[in-house]
Amino acid sequence: MGRPPCCDNGVGVKKGPWTPEEDIVLVSYIQQHGPGNWRSVPENTELMRCSKSCRLRWTNYLRPGIKRGNFTPHEEGIIIHLQALLGNKWAAIASYLPQRTDNDIKNYWNTHLKKKVKRLQQPAAADSFQTTASSNAVTCSLNYYSPSSSSSHHSLQGMQQPMNSYPNTACSGGAPSNNETTTTAGVSNLFQTWMMRPSPAAAAAAAICKVAMQDFQEEQDAAAAASIVCQEQMVMTGGGDVNNKSSALEMVVAPVMGAASTATFSLLEDWRLDDMPGQAMDGFLGISAGCCADPIMF
DNA sequence: AACACGGTCAACCGCGTGAAG
DNA sequence: TCTTCACGCGGTTGACCGTGT
Numbered sequence: 054m055g056r057p058p059c060c061d062n063g064v065g066v067k068k069g070p071w072t073p074e075e076d077i078v079l080v081s082y083i084q085q086h087g088p089g090n091w092r093s094v095p096e097n098t099e100l101m102r103c104s105k106s107c108r109l110r111w112t113n114y115l116r117p118g119i120k121r122g123n124f125t126p127h128e129e130g131i132i133i134h135l136q137a138l139l140g141n142k143w144a145a146i147a148s149y150l151p152q153r154t155d156n157d158i159k160n161y162w163n164t165h166l167k168k169k170v171k172r173l174q175q176p177a178a179a180d181s182f183q184t185t186a187s188s189n190a191v192t193c194s195l196n197y198y199s200p201s202s203s204s205s206h207h208s209l210q211g212m213q214q215p216m217n218s219y220p221n222t223a224c225s226g227g228a229p230s231n232n233e234t235t236t237t238a239g240v241s242n243l244f245q246t247w248m249m250r251p252s253p254a255a256a257a258a259a260a261i262c263k264v265a266m267q268d269f270q271e272e273q274d275a276a277a278a279a280s281i282v283c284q285e286q287m288v289m290t291g292g293g294d295v296n297n298k299s300s301a302l303e304m305v306v307a308p309v310m311g312a313a314s315t316a317t318f319s320l321l322e323d324w325r326l327d328d329m330p331g332q333a334m335d336g337f338l339g340i341s342a343g344c345c346a347d348p349i350m351f
Numbered sequence: 352a353a354c355a356c357g358g359t360c361a362a363c364c365g366c367g368t369g370a371a372g
Numbered sequence: 373t374c375t376t377c378a379c380g381c382g383g384t385t386g387a388c389c390g391t392g393t
Contacts, residue, residue, distance in 0.1 A: 070361070070387080092378065108379075109362065144381060159382075160360055 067101040071110050075100060079107055080115055088116075113156045120152035124161055132158055133166060 071079075082098050088111060091104035100107065113119075124132070128150055135146040143155035143162075150158065 068363075090378090104378080105364090105380095106362075112380090113361075141382065155381080156361075163383095164359060 065101055066103050068106070071102075071114075075102065076110070076115060079110060083111060083115075113154045116154075118152060119154060121157075124153075124165075128153070129166060132162060133170065136162060136166075 078098050078100055079094065082094055086093075086097075088108075091108040094100065094104055094107045095102055102110075131149060132146060135149060139145050141159075141162075143159045147153055147155040147158050
């Protein structure tokens with residue numbers, strides 16, 4: 054027996070764009086009951102929407118902390134890096150850009166970045182894009198994930214393995230295609246290769262981590278820092294709640310990046326676990342911005 | 352002014368996953 | 373163990389808008 058559609062094509066179920074009135078009803082319901090249990094939303098309100106539609110509207114549009122408008126060069130760089138690492142795992146990528154929704158990132162990739170990356174993969178065209186910060190971010194990524202780069206090609210080949218320990222939440226929803234199959238080990242290899250390269254981007258990454266660690270130590274007392282490092286290491290080693298909000302990246306960064314990376318990704322993790330959009334990530338992006346602004350670095 | 356075209360993005364669809372019974 | 377169901381994900385669609393002719 055096949056699985057029926059979520060709303061069973063029920064008569065009277067409204068589709069299409071949401072009206073402001075519907076938004077108000079949904080938001081006020083969620084304010085009272087919290088997000089989740091979406092099935093109950095249309096049952097307990099006058100909304101003639103299916104539960105799926107309610108969830109989508111909330112997560113992609115009404116949820117607090119969503120940033121709209123143009124993507125910054127730093128965000129572009131992050132998306133390109135993570136897309137190269139994780140493939141089209143938009144939810145996982147979105148977890149590192151908490152102000153952006155997976156839908157937003159997916160749309161932005163499909164409408165902007167995919168073309169940009171494709172264009173830049175043609176060597177003749179690449180030079181003309183070296184001058185803007187945005188394009189520098191793209192170019193930097195291409196340096197590491199372009200098939201023409203022997204080391205990255207090597208690493209990418211290492212990713213063509215069965216997915217054994219990939220955190221469910223971070224990449225659930227559909228089996229990976231043969232071309233996009235990634236493993237924690239594969240991502241780790243790629244990251245390791247990336248970090249080992251005596252290159253501007255590796256230097257930039259190291260700088261990011263160094264500055265992050267300095268900032269982190271300035272803002273936190275030793276005990277708090279140690280506590281967070283311990284929590285992070287639990288996540289890294291699988292001791293944490295990897296089924297909650299962790300992702301492949303936490304699983305692979307620590308072994309190759311050391312304490313400084315722990316601080317950087319602790320900031321990310323803090324942000325995501327606390328559901329406080331913008332704070333830690335702002336710090337992260339701010340650090341990245343410094344590197345990305347440097348035409349040599351990014 | 353009218354039309355065609357392409358880009359953008361909100362929303363929908365179908366499927367996988369895991370929990371519950 | 374099997375079935376059912378809610379939820380979440382990635383892919384796709386279609387309405388809307390801006391621009392060019």
